[in-house]
Amino acid sequence: MKLESKEGAGLLYTAMGLALASAISLGLARFAYALLLPAMRADLDWSYATAGALNTVNAAGYLAGALLLPRWQARFDGKSVVVAGGIGACVTLLLHGLVRSEEALLVLRFASGVASAASFAGGGLVAASLAQQPGGAQRLGLILGIYYGGTGLGIAACALAVPWVMSPEAGAGWQDWFAFAPQAPADWQRAWICLSALAVVAHLGMVAMTRGLSCPPTPAAQREPAPLSALLYGLMGYLCFGLGYIGYMTFVITLLREQGLSASVVTAFYVVLGMGVVASSWLWAGLLQKHKGGRPMATLNALLALATVLPVVSTHPVAVFSSGALFGSVFLSVVASTTALVRHNCAKAAWPSGIAAFTITFAAGRIRHWHCCVA
Numbered sequence: 001m002k003l004e005s006k007e008g009a010g011l012l013y014t015a016m017g018l019a020l021a022s023a024i025s026l027g028l029a030r031f032a033y034a035l036l037l038p039a040m041r042a043d044l045d046w047s048y049a050t051a052g053a054l055n056t057v058n059a060a061g062y063l064a065g066a067l068l069l070p071r072w073q074a075r076f077d078g079k080s081v082v083v084a085g086g087i088g089a090c091v092t093l094l095l096h097g098l099v100r101s102e103e104a105l106l107v108l109r110f111a112s113g114v115a116s117a118a119s120f121a122g123g124g125l126v127a128a129s130l131a132q133q134p135g136g137a138q139r140l141g142l143i144l145g146i147y148y149g150g151t152g153l154g155i156a157a158c159a160l161a162v163p164w165v166m167s168p169e170a171g172a173g174w175q176d177w178f179a180f181a182p183q184a185p186a187d188w189q190r191a192w193i194c195l196s197a198l199a200v201v202a203h204l205g206m207v208a209m210t211r212g213l214s215c216p217p218t219p220a221a222q223r224e225p226a227p228l229s230a231l232l233y234g235l236m237g238y239l240c241f242g243l244g245y246i247g248y249m250t251f252v253i254t255l256l257r258e259q260g261l262s263a264s265v266v267t268a269f270y271v272v273l274g275m276g277v278v279a280s281s282w283l284w285a286g287l288l289q290k291h292k293g294g295r296p297m298a299t300l301n302a303l304l305a306l307a308t309v310l311p312v313v314s315t316h317p318v319a320v321f322s323s324g325a326l327f328g329s330v331f332l333s334v335v336a337s338t339t340a341l342v343r344h345n346c347a348k349a350a351w352p353s354g355i356a357a358f359t360i361t362f363a364a365g366r367i368r369h370w371h372c373c374v375a
Helices: 010-028 032-044 048-075 078-096 102-132 137-165 168-174 187-209 232-258 263-283 285-290 295-313 317-345 348-374
Strands: none
Touching (some): 032 137, 032 187, 048 078, 078 102, 102 317, 102 348, 137 263, 137 317, 232 263, 232 295, 263 317, 285 317, 317 348
């Protein structure tokens, strides 16, 4: 796969621009749901089973996108796939704020999952391909860290924007804008609309910062399957990651609120988590660069398990914020470790199928997680 982009330090600039795609596809389109879930449950009278069902269909959409991704990448330029996924995420975020029925939201969560797979997983392949540029091989860990760390920007933006736009003061200002509507939008609907606006800004920034970047499809004759037997243990570890982490990201806000923590503390927790994701770009770059086997994933999964347990064991602010900081600084690096594993151990022609295998495994883990929760 040939990639044309800026050289030298420009690689990092391009990676930062590409990181805005992960900010949209995960930070805004997926993880914002955790912040909005309590308000949506209260307003729409949902059970936890219903809340879990919406995440199940989102995971199913992500799986569908992951299954289609190799076909898209074989036909279209890799950046074009990322751009299309970002547009889909922007549109579905807006529509989340314009509907109230459970059926419509189920459809939108599925569509959002498909768009996220195209943007996020597709962006991972483009980021890995940046290492083909002069000086890129020595910066692989940092490039991947920057790309996946972009999710933290989306998480932090959600944490700061959502409480403000859901406040009564902000709600009063929206009355005139929706005077034509049968009823003014609920606070959570205003939040989805605001997030769609943030997504549009981020998407335009991504397009501008990656101008000139191309990732042409690999001809069918040059593609080859990834050696899944060599990646088996990594795939199993990633399946467990998919089973476990999404529960934390979806329900940790609800848990903290039910434990009596104030809204300002919860907001600060989410900001700390998001900043941890951004910091992970540099924290684990050396680990991803140095080790070609499964040690990075194993180490990061162990730290993730510790972070997940902390807020359950103690509601003390030190434990809560330590959990958020540790979880944020680790969980997207687990995703980066899979891309690095494929990049280190597979031929270039097998990168798309290798990354797709991890993406599909992860999505399957998320679906199984929510099947267990709903059951």
